Amino acid sequence: MKKVRLVIIILALGLFCLPPGALGDWSAAKRLTWTSGNSLSPALTTDSAGNIHVVWSDDTPGNPEVYYKKSTDAGATWGTAKRLTWNSGASGGQVIAADSSNAIHVVWLDNTPGNFEVYYKRSTDAGLTWSAAQRLTWTPALDQYSAIAIDSSDTVHVAWEDDTATNEYEIFYKKSTDGGASWSPNKRLTWTISSGSYEPAMAPDSGNGVYIAWEDAYAGNWEIYCRDSTDGGTTWSATKRVTLTSGSSYSPAIALDSSDAVHIAWYDDTPGNYEVHFARSTDAGATWSATQRLTWNSGISAEPQTAVDSSNVIHVVWYDDTSGDNEVYHKRSTDGGATWSSATRLTWNSGTSQYQTIAIDAGGAVHVVWQDSTPFNWEIYYKKGT
Numbered sequence: 001m002k003k004v005r006l007v008i009i010i011l012a013l014g015l016f017c018l019p020p021g022a023l024g025d026w027s028a029a030k031r032l033t034w035t036s037g038n039s040l041s042p043a044l045t046t047d048s049a050g051n052i053h054v055v056w057s058d059d060t061p062g063n064p065e066v067y068y069k070k071s072t073d074a075g076a077t078w079g080t081a082k083r084l085t086w087n088s089g090a091s092g093g094q095v096i097a098a099d100s101s102n103a104i105h106v107v108w109l110d111n112t113p114g115n116f117e118v119y120y121k122r123s124t125d126a127g128l129t130w131s132a133a134q135r136l137t138w139t140p141a142l143d144q145y146s147a148i149a150i151d152s153s154d155t156v157h158v159a160w161e162d163d164t165a166t167n168e169y170e171i172f173y174k175k176s177t178d179g180g181a182s183w184s185p186n187k188r189l190t191w192t193i194s195s196g197s198y199e200p201a202m203a204p205d206s207g208n209g210v211y212i213a214w215e216d217a218y219a220g221n222w223e224i225y226c227r228d229s230t231d232g233g234t235t236w237s238a239t240k241r242v243t244l245t246s247g248s249s250y251s252p253a254i255a256l257d258s259s260d261a262v263h264i265a266w267y268d269d270t271p272g273n274y275e276v277h278f279a280r281s282t283d284a285g286a287t288w289s290a291t292q293r294l295t296w297n298s299g300i301s302a303e304p305q306t307a308v309d310s311s312n313v314i315h316v317v318w319y320d321d322t323s324g325d326n327e328v329y330h331k332r333s334t335d336g337g338a339t340w341s342s343a344t345r346l347t348w349n350s351g352t353s354q355y356q357t358i359a360i361d362a363g364g365a366v367h368v369v370w371q372d373s374t375p376f377n378w379e380i381y382y383k384k385g386t
Helices: none
Strands: 039-046 052-058 066-073 091-098 106-110 119-124 143-150 156-162 169-175 197-204 210-216 223-229 251-257 262-268 273-279 301-308 314-320 327-333 353-360 366-372 379-385
Touching: 039 353, 039 366, 052 091, 052 106, 052 301, 052 379, 066 106, 091 143, 091 273, 106 143, 119 143, 156 197, 156 366, 169 197, 169 210, 169 273, 169 366, 197 251, 197 273, 210 251, 210 262, 223 251, 223 262, 262 301, 262 314, 273 301, 273 314, 314 353, 314 366, 327 353, 327 366
Parallel strands: 039 091, 143 197, 251 301
Antiparallel strands: 039 052, 052 066, 091 106, 106 119, 143 156, 156 169, 197 210, 210 223, 251 262, 262 273, 301 314, 314 327, 353 366, 366 379
């Protein structure tokens, strides 16, 4: 049976209200969008020049389109929003990454052809101008949930879900070695058939390698799996299982540190409700540390995202509804995931804060964006941690 994702949009009115002393080393929340429609599913990246780049989808034009904006001063101020897509169908599921030359690469999904296909465009001038959209897939079935990573050779790696082969979703992959000008043929990375494979997440290593993690129920319940390529995506390792639980493990997030240790976070209902968990591998995924549980809450903790800074500090953000609606939280580890800080709550809103994502700049500052329903409709917000 295919896994169905439901996004319940709850519109609410309220004001951002932070208790005294709650910020710690985090800036106040900054609102990035003001639209009559809904701004959803933000993604961000930083480049070596210190710019912060954000993409999201917005349905103000009548159907969802992809938009972009950037900050050139570490998040203090932001430029105007730039619309990246003009289509008769819906564009969404956008992801973004920067290469070593500070070219910005964006991948998204669009159903203008009659079903969702994967599209791509890039900017070589820090987001001022953009290439024409390139269509990366031509399949008779539905493509969804894309991921992107760029390795040290500036190979652009893209993965997504597709149900063409078996009527269940499998993970497919392609790459570009010339900055997005041309692309390899599609490569299928999973064969789970009866259950499907979902939600790919990708991260590069320090060389020409790339890792991919995903969830599937091949073993009987939903678990997290990964594969890696050490030759820029030409060949791939055998599938490695990360989790072994009595419950269900969902939505892996993956990052590598400077020693190429692999860090994966996910959420799992084994404790009786959904909590965020973490594991680490120091041998390319051959073995994994004991699972670390990162949250203990009466509500649902879900959809973690992770990043590692230049000092190998691991950062994880997620949302939790213990307070009555979804709010965004953060914690970090300075010892490779052995121990973790207490959770820092990043949002205090009357609406719903969720679908956060994280990036770290060259100076170690942590940047987080999320979608929030507090101002009547969904808008994109940002804050910075130092």
